[in-house]
Amino acid sequence: MSTSWGLCKNCKWLQIEPGASPENLTLGLCIEEQLQPFRLRVSGNSGCNRFTEGKPVHANGSSGAPPTAKPQR
Numbered sequence: 001m002s003t004s005w006g007l008c009k010n011c012k013w014l015q016i017e018p019g020a021s022p023e024n025l026t027l028g029l030c031i032e033e034q035l036q037p038f039r040l041r042v043s044g045n046s047g048c049n050r051f052t053e054g055k056p057v058h059a060n061g062s063s064g065a066p067p068t069a070k071p072q073r
């Protein structure tokens with residue numbers, strides 16, 4: 001686990017819609033393993049201390065309320 005806080009738009013655990021870019025207002029599902037049970041929908045400028053730098057993954061239904069996509073990692 002990372003101990004540094006960071007933004008969802010720069011995090012490998014962000015999952016967004018196909019074709020979407022990770023901008024401040026892009027909505028997506030957090031697929032970090034311990035947060036998966038919460039079906040947490042976040043925006044690009046949300047963040048937490050489980051942040052891990054990386055590129056987001058993509059799946060249909062990642063931005064719904066609630067998100068319906070399965071975690072891709």
Ligand code: SF4
Nearest residue numbers: 008011014030032048
């Ligand atoms: S909530 Fe935390 S772990 Fe999930 S995508 Fe955002 S920064 Fe990453």
